[in-house]
Amino acid sequence: MKSFLALALILLPMLASGDEAPIAGTVKAVDAGAKTLTVEARAKGKVRDVVIDIRPTTKIVRFARESVSGQIKEQAAAFEDLRSGWTVSVTTKHEGHREVAEFVRVVHEK
Amino acid sequence: MLAPAGVTVLIVSVVLGGLLSVAAGRSHETQQAAPPEAQPGATQEHGAGHQHGDKDHDHGDSDDAAQMHMHAPVPPEYKSAHVPAAAWTNPRLIAQGKQIHAQRCAVCHGDAGDGKGPAGMALPLKPPDLRDGRMVGEMTGNYWFWRVSEGGAVEPFKSAGSAMPAWKHELSVEDRWAVIVYQHTLSGHEGPHVTSEHPESVMGSHAGHRPDAKAGSDSPAGGASSGTPHGGHRH
Numbered sequence: 001m002k003s004f005l006a007l008a009l010i011l012l013p014m015l016a017s018g019d020e021a022p023i024a025g026t027v028k029a030v031d032a033g034a035k036t037l038t039v040e041a042r043a044k045g046k047v048r049d050v051v052i053d054i055r056p057t058t059k060i061v062r063f064a065r066e067s068v069s070g071q072i073k074e075q076a077a078a079f080e081d082l083r084s085g086w087t088v089s090v091t092t093k094h095e096g097h098r099e100v101a102e103f104v105r106v107v108h109e110k
Numbered sequence: 111m112l113a114p115a116g117v118t119v120l121i122v123s124v125v126l127g128g129l130l131s132v133a134a135g136r137s138h139e140t141q142q143a144a145p146p147e148a149q150p151g152a153t154q155e156h157g158a159g160h161q162h163g164d165k166d167h168d169h170g171d172s173d174d175a176a177q178m179h180m181h182a183p184v185p186p187e188y189k190s191a192h193v194p195a196a197a198w199t200n201p202r203l204i205a206q207g208k209q210i211h212a213q214r215c216a217v218c219h220g221d222a223g224d225g226k227g228p229a230g231m232a233l234p235l236k237p238p239d240l241r242d243g244r245m246v247g248e249m250t251g252n253y254w255f256w257r258v259s260e261g262g263a264v265e266p267f268k269s270a271g272s273a274m275p276a277w278k279h280e281l282s283v284e285d286r287w288a289v290i291v292y293q294h295t296l297s298g299h300e301g302p303h304v305t306s307e308h309p310e311s312v313m314g315s316h317a318g319h320r321p322d323a324k325a326g327s328d329s330p331a332g333g334a335s336s337g338t339p340h341g342g343h344r345h
Contacts, residue, residue: 024233024273042262043234043271063217063229072217072228087273089232107218107229108275 023050023099024089024107030082037101039088052090053100054079062106077106085110182266184253191259193251193287198294198302203284207292210285214277215293223296235271246297251290258286 025041028049035054040047054060060082061074082088087108092099197203212221218230223240230237238245249257258281262272277286294303 022232022234024235024271026273042268042273045269047268065212072221074228087275089229089234089273091232103232105229105232107233107273110275110280 022089022091022105023052025050025087027082027084027086027088029084030079032080035079037082037088037090037104039090050099052092053095053098054104055100058101058104060104060106062109074105077104082106083109184250184256185264188252188256188259191252191255193255193290193303195302197287198291199300200291203288204292204295206285207288207290210281210289211292214281215289218274219293223293233273235273237274240293240296241298243297243299246294246299251303254290255286258290 023039023041025039027037028040029038030036031038037052037054039050039052041050058079060077060079062077062081063072064075065072082104086106087110089105089107090101091103092101094100211219211223216227218227218233219225219237219240220227220230225237225239227237240246257267257274259276259278260267261274261276262268262270263276267274277289281289291303
């Protein structure tokens with residue numbers, strides 16, 4: 001019984017966090033009307049285009065130094081700032097058949 | 111004997127897991143082919159198949175991964191693209207590389223090169239620890255130059271999930287040499303990138319592995335022929 005409980009306690013958090021691995025890749029398209037990003041994501045032998053919905057609640061950040069020699073910090077950005085060719089890492093959740101962005105981090109601005 | 115509480119919890123977790131898997135799978139199938147790394151458990155799998163000691167010894171990614179430390183053969187067009195021998199200890203070039211690293215690389219690789227830059231931490235495939243002397247010792251100059259130049263835009267790194275930019279589009283050849291020789295110092299090496307300076311590495315023990323001893327060519331495709339660093343085996 002204890003082993004069952006231990007197994008369940010290990011499995012539950014892993015399963016519950018199933019959708020949270022970020023999607024990283026190059027922005028192929030920004031659709032201002034539909035409020036979506038198309039990201040060419042790469043992983044495990046495959047390269048695929050993923051359409052990601054951006055919502056008002058989506059947090060978008062880029063990175064910059066506070067000063068020339070300062071630390072690199074997150075800075076708030078807007079959907080309108082995003083450009084094709086940039087590299088992003090996006091944390092998403094599933095809503096029905098949609099991939100919805102919770103957190104977009106701009107990794108590289110080309 | 112039945113253990114009601116334990117069995118109940120187990121059943122709930124299995125059912126819940128099944129539902130989550132089905133939901134995730136359905137979503138990915140219908141949603142413009144979402145990538146595997148968005149699927150449950152994928153993050154762990156990235157590293158799992160690419161550690162030192164794997165049976166097939168096929169690492170993940172050299173630049174992108176402390177977790178996924180991959181070496182692949184240097185492609186023909188970069189075989190001769192050595193970093194000039196004198197560059198490794200050139201103070202001007204090292205200083206130039208430090209600036210470039212701070213401006214371009216540190217966001218992922220970290221100021222110290224530890225792979226813990228704020229953007230790198232968010233990547234499914236984490237950057238490597240450039241302070242790792244053994245890893246650095248394994249990277250010959252032309253291999254390093256190839257990685258910086260092409261980033262994650264080429265195989266096998268592309269398929270492995272590398273998000274590293276191809277810096278050849280934004281940095282000149284000299285700038286790429288500069289950032290490489292600066293990053294070389296992050297592992298504690300102040301001398302040239304030669305075997306005698308990397309006693310902790312396995313570089314000298316493999317046929318075909320050799321540090322850069324020749325002057326580099328100006329372009330990746332040109333210059334003198336070289337050995338086959340990283341080409342003689344796959345880690």
